[in-house]
Amino acid sequence: MARKETTLRASSLSKSFGATTVLSDIHLQLNAGEWLGILGESGSGKSTMLRILGRFLDADQGKVFFKEVELKPVSGELIPGHESIRLIHQEFELFPNQTVQENIAYSLRFFEVGYRSEKVAELLETAGLGYVKNQKAKLLSGGEKQRTAIAKALAEQPDVLLLDEPFAHLDNHNRRVLGDAIETLRKQQKMSCIFVTHEAADALAWSDRIAVLRHGKIIQIGTPQEVYNQPFDSYVAELTGDINWVEGGKDKKSCFIRPEKIKPTKNPEKSKWQGNVQAIRFHGNHWEIRCSDGKTKLSFYRNKTDLQVGQQVMLTYAAKDLRII
Numbered sequence: 277m278a279r280k281e282t283t284l285r286a287s288s289l290s291k292s293f294g295a296t297t298v299l300s301d302i303h304l305q306l307n308a309g310e311w312l313g314i315l316g317e318s319g320s321g322k323s324t325m326l327r328i329l330g331r332f333l334d335a336d337q338g339k340v341f342f343k344e345v346e347l348k349p350v351s352g353e354l355i356p357g358h359e360s361i362r363l364i365h366q367e368f369e370l371f372p373n374q375t376v377q378e379n380i381a382y383s384l385r386f387f388e389v390g391y392r393s394e395k396v397a398e399l400l401e402t403a404g405l406g407y408v409k410n411q412k413a414k415l416l417s418g419g420e421k422q423r424t425a426i427a428k429a430l431a432e433q434p435d436v437l438l439l440d441e442p443f444a445h446l447d448n449h450n451r452r453v454l455g456d457a458i459e460t461l462r463k464q465q466k467m468s469c470i471f472v473t474h475e476a477a478d479a480l481a482w483s484d485r486i487a488v489l490r491h492g493k494i495i496q497i498g499t500p501q502e503v504y505n506q507p508f509d510s511y512v513a514e515l516t517g518d519i520n521w522v523e524g525g526k527d528k529k530s531c532f533i534r535p536e537k538i539k540p541t542k543n544p545e546k547s548k549w550q551g552n553v554q555a556i557r558f559h560g561n562h563w564e565i566r567c568s569d570g571k572t573k574l575s576f577y578r579n580k581t582d583l584q585v586g587q588q589v590m591l592t593y594a595a596k597d598l599r600i601i
């Protein structure tokens with residue numbers, strides 16, 4: 277099997293601010309064309325890691341390689357960053373008094389006029405920005421600013437795009453528009469991308485692989501399916517989705533089942549658990565039904581339901597869907 281080409285690689289990175297260790301022994305590899313999500317809670321060190329990978333901040337220890345060439349320290353240099361790596365901060369860095377298309381065109385200023393116009397038009401179209409192309413950047417909404425910043429960065433055709441919370445503060449619709457835009461542009465330009473997020477749903481939906489960061493350490497790296505279905509520990513299990521802890525493991529948090537794997541049954545022979553409905557919540561595309569037998573709580577999802585609060589219910593699940601950590 278052909279070996280995957282690595283665009284960015286971090287080896288044993290550590291970083292402290294004063295007495296606080298923010299990153300500790302980070303090993304990471306970004307494959308060519310890959311979309312890697314860094315999932316972690318606020319303060320886990322995500323932005324610090326991106327700044328080191330983008331060569332905006334030096335690690336105390338460890339090395340970063342771009343296409344297996346070690347990046348030089350940034351301290352003491354006038355211009356931070358790297359020509360093939362673009363970091364988009366939460367603050368976007370647009371020219372506020374220039375229009376959307378002028379912002380994007382700026383990244384292409386060294387190219388011939390015809391090519392530049394063609395490329396700007398293409399990026400406006402893919403990023404869904406045609407309707408605001410003549411709007412000054414300072415007048416854009418958060419989602420439009422975010423898309424303009426990404427289109428501007430992509431105009432430079434970087435090998436690696438680093439995105440700091442790209443979906444933060446966006447409603448569902450804009451989240452989808454932005455995600456689709458990045459995905460299309462990324463495929464067209466064969467770019468690799470690392471994005472950080474504290475939202476498990478975004479990491480699961482957009483990543484080829486997810487690295488889970490906790491207190492500055494990567495505790496698991498895997499495909500979204502691996503991280504969701506075979507979490508390394510109870511922290512990852514709870515971070516990545518709703519969970520029911522059930523008996524069967526070595527302690528209270530070692531055996532679990534996801535709510536979508538449980539269903540109600542009317543057949544006592546199939547029943548694995550019996551309790552009463554405590555609450556029913558509507559989530560748009562499914563109902564969440566929370567039950568209790570006085571000792572344990574179990575919740576499950578249904579597309580439709582005629583259950584009532586207080587009603588007795590028997591639940592069943594397949595033994596293969598129980599996960600032991």
Ligand SMILES: Nc1ncnc2c1ncn2[C@@H]1O[C@H](COP(=O)(O)OP(=O)(O)OP(=O)(O)O)[C@@H](O)[C@H]1O
Nearest residue numbers: 293294298316317318319320321322323324325474
């Ligand atoms: N320049 C700095 N000086 C001192 N402490 C810092 C500095 N930059 C970051 N920190 C601290 O390092 C820790 C990690 O910060 P970082 O911004 O990397 O976390 P994060 O996971 O990106 O958080 P968030 O999701 O809230 O943005 C925090 O406790 C933060 O206060």
